[in-house]
Amino acid sequence: MYRISELAELLGLSRTTLLYYEKIGLISGKRQSNGYRSYSELDVQRLRLIQQLQGGGLTLKECKACLEAKVDRQVLLERLNQLDEEIVQKQKSRQLLGALLGESRLTEWHESLDKVAPEAHLAWLISQGFSEKEALRLRWLSKDMNKHDCYMADFNKVFTPLDRWGPGSEKETLLALSKVPFKSEAVLEIGCGQGIATTVLAKHSSAHITALDNHENSLSRLMDRAKKQGLAERVTTVCASMTDMPFEAESFDLIWSECSAYIMGVANALKQWRSLLTSNGILVLSDLVWSTDSPSEDALSFWQKEYPDMTSVKERTKQAKEGGYEVLDSFALSEDAWAAYYEPLQSRVNELKSEMPHSDALHDLEAELDIYHRRLSEFDYQMFILKKA
Incomplete structure (x- = not known):
C-alpha cells in the first residue's frame, strides 16, 4: 500500500492531480485509521496505463472510457489524425x-x-x-x-560593369519628358542608379537635378558620366533611402523614377512622394505590369515570386487616381528598351557561368532571362506621367 505522497513521487504526479483522479473515479484510495489515504498496487498500475494512453494523445476522459469498456477505434483514429497534423506542423517548425x-x-x-x-x-x-x-x-x-552577403557579392559582380539595371532607353526617357506640360526647374530622380536617365534629363532640360540612390558607387559613376558630358554643375547626388528622403515638402516640380518604385511598393511610393511635389507637379515612373489577363503558368509563377505586387495598367492607374494624381498619359516601353537591358545582362551572365557555376544570384538571373526570352507580350514596362491633383 502507498500513501498519496509516495504515490505522487513514484509516478511523477502532484498530490492535487491524484486527488482529482480519485474524484473522477480513476483510482480509489482507502482511508486508514490514522486518517491517511492509502493506494494499492492496482492503483499504481492503472495510473501507469493511463500515462501510456495519454502518451498516445488521448484525453483523460477518453483514457477513463478505455479502462472501463472496449476501446473505441473511431476515437483512436481521430487522435491519430490529430497527431499526424501536429507532427506535420512540428516538422515545419523544426x-x-x-x-x-x-x-x-x-x-x-x-x-x-x-x-x-x-x-x-x-x-x-x-x-x-x-x-x-x-x-x-x-x-x-x-x-x-x-546567404545575403554572398548573394549580393555575386549580384554586384554581375551588374557593376553594366550601365542599365532595368529596362529603358534614351528614346523612352525623352518621350516621357516631352509629355511633361512645363519646363521643369527642379527635378528629383529617385533610384537614379548610374545616371543613364540623369544625363538624358540634364542634357534635354535646363532644370537642376537631384539624383538620389542608396548605392554610393553608382552615384560616383553617375558624376563621372555627368562630368564627361559637361553636366556636373546641374546635378547634385544624394545617398539616401527612397523611403526616408531628406527633403522639404514641395521641393520639386518633377519627380522621376525609372524601374525603382517597386522597391518600396508603387502604392507607397505614390503616397509618400506626393508631398515632395509642388502644386500641379509631375511624377514620372515606370513599373512592370501584366499586359494580359491570362498569363502563362510559367510567367505567373515566376513573377508572383519575384514581384508579388505586379498588376495591370488599369489597376496602377486606379491607384494613382486614389493617391491624388491625374493620369496625363502612359505608354509601354519598346522592345528596344527591353533589349537595352537584357542583351548586355545575357552577355554578362554567359561570361560568368564557368566562373560561378554554383551562384544563386546567377541562377536567379538565368531564370529571369529565360522568362524574358519567352515573354510573348505577357508583361510590359509601363511609363506613367502623373500630375499632382
Whole structure:
C-alpha cells in the first residue's frame, strides 16, 4: 500500500492531480485509521496505463472510457489524425528553426512573410542587424538572411560593369519628358542608379537635378558620366533611402523614377512622394505590369515570386487616381528598351557561368532571362506621367 505522497513521487504526479483522479473515479484510495489515504498496487498500475494512453494523445476522459469498456477505434483514429497534423506542423517548425540557423534556405519563408506582412518583415530584418538598404535588397534579391552577403557579392559582380539595371532607353526617357506640360526647374530622380536617365534629363532640360540612390558607387559613376558630358554643375547626388528622403515638402516640380518604385511598393511610393511635389507637379515612373489577363503558368509563377505586387495598367492607374494624381498619359516601353537591358545582362551572365557555376544570384538571373526570352507580350514596362491633383 502507498500513501498519496509516495504515490505522487513514484509516478511523477502532484498530490492535487491524484486527488482529482480519485474524484473522477480513476483510482480509489482507502482511508486508514490514522486518517491517511492509502493506494494499492492496482492503483499504481492503472495510473501507469493511463500515462501510456495519454502518451498516445488521448484525453483523460477518453483514457477513463478505455479502462472501463472496449476501446473505441473511431476515437483512436481521430487522435491519430490529430497527431499526424501536429507532427506535420512540428516538422515545419523544426525546418524553419533549422533554416534560421543556416541548415537550409529561407527563400520560401521570406517570400511568404513578404506577402502577408511586408512592413513587419522589413522592420524585423532591420532589427536583426541589416541596414534598411540591405533589408530591402534581401527582400527583393537574395531572400535569405543567412546567404545575403554572398548573394549580393555575386549580384554586384554581375551588374557593376553594366550601365542599365532595368529596362529603358534614351528614346523612352525623352518621350516621357516631352509629355511633361512645363519646363521643369527642379527635378528629383529617385533610384537614379548610374545616371543613364540623369544625363538624358540634364542634357534635354535646363532644370537642376537631384539624383538620389542608396548605392554610393553608382552615384560616383553617375558624376563621372555627368562630368564627361559637361553636366556636373546641374546635378547634385544624394545617398539616401527612397523611403526616408531628406527633403522639404514641395521641393520639386518633377519627380522621376525609372524601374525603382517597386522597391518600396508603387502604392507607397505614390503616397509618400506626393508631398515632395509642388502644386500641379509631375511624377514620372515606370513599373512592370501584366499586359494580359491570362498569363502563362510559367510567367505567373515566376513573377508572383519575384514581384508579388505586379498588376495591370488599369489597376496602377486606379491607384494613382486614389493617391491624388491625374493620369496625363502612359505608354509601354519598346522592345528596344527591353533589349537595352537584357542583351548586355545575357552577355554578362554567359561570361560568368564557368566562373560561378554554383551562384544563386546567377541562377536567379538565368531564370529571369529565360522568362524574358519567352515573354510573348505577357508583361510590359509601363511609363506613367502623373500630375499632382
